[in-house]
Amino acid sequence: MPQILLDGLTLGFVYAIVALGYTMVYGVLKLINFAHSEVFMVGAFAGTEVLLFLHAMGYLATLPPAVALICAMLIAMILSGTLGVFIERIAYRPLRQAPRLVPLISAIGVSFFLQDAVRLIEGLWKNAFYLTAPTLFTNKITITPTLSLPVKSLVVIMAAVTMMVFLHLFVSRSKWGKAMRAVSQDQATASLMSINVNRVISLTFLIGAGLGGAAGTLFAAQYSLIHPYVGFLLGIKAFTAAVLGGIGNIPGAMLGGILLGLLESFGAAFLGVATNGAMGAEYKDVFAFAILIAVLIFKPSGLLGEPEREKI
Amino acid sequence: MRGKGGLMALLLVVALVTLLAVGCGGGATEPNDGGQALEVIKVASVSPLSGPQAGMGEPIKLGAQMALEEQKAEFEALGFKLELSPQDDQADPKVGVTVAQKLIADKNVLVVVGHLNSGVAIPASEVYVKDNLCQVSPANTATAITDRELPIVNRIVARDDAQGPAGADFATNDLGAKKVFVIHDKTTYGQGVADEFKKQVEANGVQVVGYEGITAGESDFSAVLNAVAAAKPDVVYFGGMYPEGSLLAKQMKEKDIAAKFIGPDGMYDPKVIEIAGEAAIGVYCTSVAGDVTLTEVGRAWADRYQAKFGQAPGSFAAYGYDATNVALEAIKQAIAANGGEKPSRLQVTEVARAIQDFKGVATDVTFNVRGDNKDAKVFIYEFTEMKFPAPIVKEIVAGDYLK
Numbered sequence: 001m002p003q004i005l006l007d008g009l010t011l012g013f014v015y016a017i018v019a020l021g022y023t024m025v026y027g028v029l030k031l032i033n034f035a036h037s038e039v040f041m042v043g044a045f046a047g048t049e050v051l052l053f054l055h056a057m058g059y060l061a062t063l064p065p066a067v068a069l070i071c072a073m074l075i076a077m078i079l080s081g082t083l084g085v086f087i088e089r090i091a092y093r094p095l096r097q098a099p100r101l102v103p104l105i106s107a108i109g110v111s112f113f114l115q116d117a118v119r120l121i122e123g124l125w126k127n128a129f130y131l132t133a134p135t136l137f138t139n140k141i142t143i144t145p146t147l148s149l150p151v152k153s154l155v156v157i158m159a160a161v162t163m164m165v166f167l168h169l170f171v172s173r174s175k176w177g178k179a180m181r182a183v184s185q186d187q188a189t190a191s192l193m194s195i196n197v198n199r200v201i202s203l204t205f206l207i208g209a210g211l212g213g214a215a216g217t218l219f220a221a222q223y224s225l226i227h228p229y230v231g232f233l234l235g236i237k238a239f240t241a242a243v244l245g246g247i248g249n250i251p252g253a254m255l256g257g258i259l260l261g262l263l264e265s266f267g268a269a270f271l272g273v274a275t276n277g278a279m280g281a282e283y284k285d286v287f288a289f290a291i292l293i294a295v296l297i298f299k300p301s302g303l304l305g306e307p308e309r310e311k312i
Numbered sequence: 313m314r315g316k317g318g319l320m321a322l323l324l325v326v327a328l329v330t331l332l333a334v335g336c337g338g339g340a341t342e343p344n345d346g347g348q349a350l351e352v353i354k355v356a357s358v359s360p361l362s363g364p365q366a367g368m369g370e371p372i373k374l375g376a377q378m379a380l381e382e383q384k385a386e387f388e389a390l391g392f393k394l395e396l397s398p399q400d401d402q403a404d405p406k407v408g409v410t411v412a413q414k415l416i417a418d419k420n421v422l423v424v425v426g427h428l429n430s431g432v433a434i435p436a437s438e439v440y441v442k443d444n445l446c447q448v449s450p451a452n453t454a455t456a457i458t459d460r461e462l463p464i465v466n467r468i469v470a471r472d473d474a475q476g477p478a479g480a481d482f483a484t485n486d487l488g489a490k491k492v493f494v495i496h497d498k499t500t501y502g503q504g505v506a507d508e509f510k511k512q513v514e515a516n517g518v519q520v521v522g523y524e525g526i527t528a529g530e531s532d533f534s535a536v537l538n539a540v541a542a543a544k545p546d547v548v549y550f551g552g553m554y555p556e557g558s559l560l561a562k563q564m565k566e567k568d569i570a571a572k573f574i575g576p577d578g579m580y581d582p583k584v585i586e587i588a589g590e591a592a593i594g595v596y597c598t599s600v601a602g603d604v605t606l607t608e609v610g611r612a613w614a615d616r617y618q619a620k621f622g623q624a625p626g627s628f629a630a631y632g633y634d635a636t637n638v639a640l641e642a643i644k645q646a647i648a649a650n651g652g653e654k655p656s657r658l659q660v661t662e663v664a665r666a667i668q669d670f671k672g673v674a675t676d677v678t679f680n681v682r683g684d685n686k687d688a689k690v691f692i693y694e695f696t697e698m699k700f701p702a703p704i705v706k707e708i709v710a711g712d713y714l715k
Contacts, residue, residue, distance in 0.1 A: 003541075007534035014532075119362075128367065130555065132586045140566075150566055223531035225559055225587045227364055233529045268535030272524075281536045282498060282525030 002147050004269045010153040012261020013160035017215035018238035019253035021208040027184045027248035028204045034107040037235020038114035039080045043213025044220045047076035048133040055134045065136040076213040084209020085202050119228040130227045133220040156218050246305020263288040350393040358426030361400035369428050373398045375632025376425050408432035412439035422660050423639035430454030431500040446661040448639045450631035454504050458682040469600040470688035474710035476508025478690035479598040483547045484516040493522040493545040497552030505576040506551030545571050553578040558587035565591035582700035597693045604630040613673040634672030686711045
């Protein structure tokens with residue numbers, strides 16, 4: 001039982017960091033950035049390549065694993081952050097005045113483009129597009145004989161919490177954060193208050209995509225196998241988590257992610273017992289999404305989302 | 313705006329003219345050195361050449377290409393120009409059907425060698441059957457492939473209901489399992505083998521303590537593994553492909569679950585070692601594909617393959633090669649029966665089903681009335697060290713499991 005809780009939490013934190021990227025962009029632009037799952041994937045590849053490079057150079061054996069991971073995460077963040085800004089500049093900014101469905105389609109296009117671009121590059125370079133990240137943390141903390149926490153899961157949780165705390169402080173305390181919130185409320189008025197809206201939006205993409213890249217590296221370190229399509233399922237789940245918590249709301253994304261991870265984990269463990277074997281662990285997604293629907297019926301704006309007010 | 317419209321129209325006309333010119337150029341006959349026209353015979357290979365399963369699909373195409381190039385001269389002597397038409401089904405049933413429709417329209421295609429995935433082969437064969445286009449499958453193991461009793465469908469590998477029972481008999485007789493846990497990936501293939509495994513272990517008197525599905529493409533299987541840990545089985549059987557299977561084996565080890573791990577041929581891949589690491593050691597795979605390098609003929613063939621393509625043959629390369637040779641054999645016999653003329657698709661289909669005692673590099677082939685190969689075997693591999701290919705620990709003749 002506590003083991004199920006721990007496994008669910010680890011998965012939930014991965015969902016949560018990816019969900020942050022969806023929620024930040026939605027908060028500012030009211031755009032569902034479907035390319036975010038691919039930014040995550042690019043981050044996973046970048047981080048893994050750094051780790052593989054360190055491994056090939058022999059540094060991985062001498063360097064403390066935490067340093068190697070932070071190194072990989074930083075490079076992945078820079079790369080995918082830049083990619084995020086770039087995507088916004090070429091795929092979304094020209095469409096900003098277009099109806100909302102148009103940038104959505106553009107996002108899906110970017111997403112396909114990135115999947116196949118990574119497949120092409122890795123295919124040409126390594127002749128394989130399934131990458132296996134070297135294992136960094138093999139230890140386990142044994143809490144009780146039946147309950148153990150792998151160090152790598154702990155690393156995921158700690159890194160996720162750190163990033164979320166910093167992000168929250170940034171958005172709620174800093175000047176740029178204030179500008180971001182202003183733009184999310186009303187772009188026109190924000191620009192009248194001498195806020196450079198374009199730059200704020202670029203910054204949002206930089207941070208959101210950077211977090212996605214970091215999440216990708218953490219994901220690769222945790223589960224070790226990545227491929228160009230790894231973002232798809234995870235992206236859908238993270239998007240769901242963002243909706244569950246209230247899309248556009250940063251603490252909501254964290255709550256939604258953790259909740260979804262726990263729901264899946266407990267669903268898988270207890271559905272079989274509860275239905276006397278009629279529904280097994282494979283129905284965990286059905287269970288999690290049923291709960292999502294139930295939440296949205298009673299709270300259409302998500303758990304922490306504020307109801308949308310018509311502006312007059 | 314008007315200027316732009318004019319330009320577009322011009323471009324369109326140019327494009328159309330180019331298309332027409334190309335269309336006329338690619339006729340059905342081509343002059344050879346002597347100036348007389350050779351009739352074209354095409355063999356199509358269909359397998360995933362892009363997407364996540366391209367790594368397994370590409371060797372089938374290469375095997376087919378190799379077989380074809382070796383027999384080119386022989387066919388030229390008979391008055392035919394042999395061509396390979398390599399197709400990509402992306403491991404996707406929808407794409408597979410589109411490709412099938414394209415092939416059926418090309419009257420020079422006499423045999424299809426493919427597909428890799430049973431889930432793709434089944435809808436595609438419903439298209440091939442409309443024009444009696446013969447299909448020789450190098451890799452499909454699902455029972456429904458031949459159980460539909462289509463006259464065109466043949467396969468040279470063993471069936472799922474052989475792979476599952478062979479794994480089950482191995483688990484019972486050789487591993488001495490008392491309790492097994494069955495996991496599958498909810499695909500036609502994965503659930504197919506898992507169900508057959510379950511049926512046979514139950515018949516052997518082994519207790520099945522769990523039966524669960526996972527979603528292909530996910531990475532975290534802790535939920536289902538917590539259920540495995542609670543059930544304490546001796547053997548865990550996984551019906552599915554290596555990306556999920558290797559992660560399952562790895563995460564099982566991380567959770568200190570000591571059960572033996574058996575998977576089907578989708579699990580027999582060099583990547584298992586890379587992904588699962590140390591956890592790969594002790595993993596068993598049943599496979600319908602034998603190790604060609606175990607026989608002298610096979611070794612020589614593998615060397616030729618290596619020299620030609622600069623890579624070691626993947627597990628289905630030899631089957632792609634054998635399936636293509638079976639196809640070419642059928643075409644040759646049909647040509648002979650047709651008095652040296654180009655045979656019809658129906659003639660090739662009829663001859664193919666009657667093929668007996670064909671000697672291939674990977675398998676002998678004798679088709680039964682349904683198009684199943686009576687000589688097919690199931691091989692059990694064990695990853696004893698971090699090395700691929702892994703040694704074969706047991707061979708089971710699958711003809712015994714044919715109904």
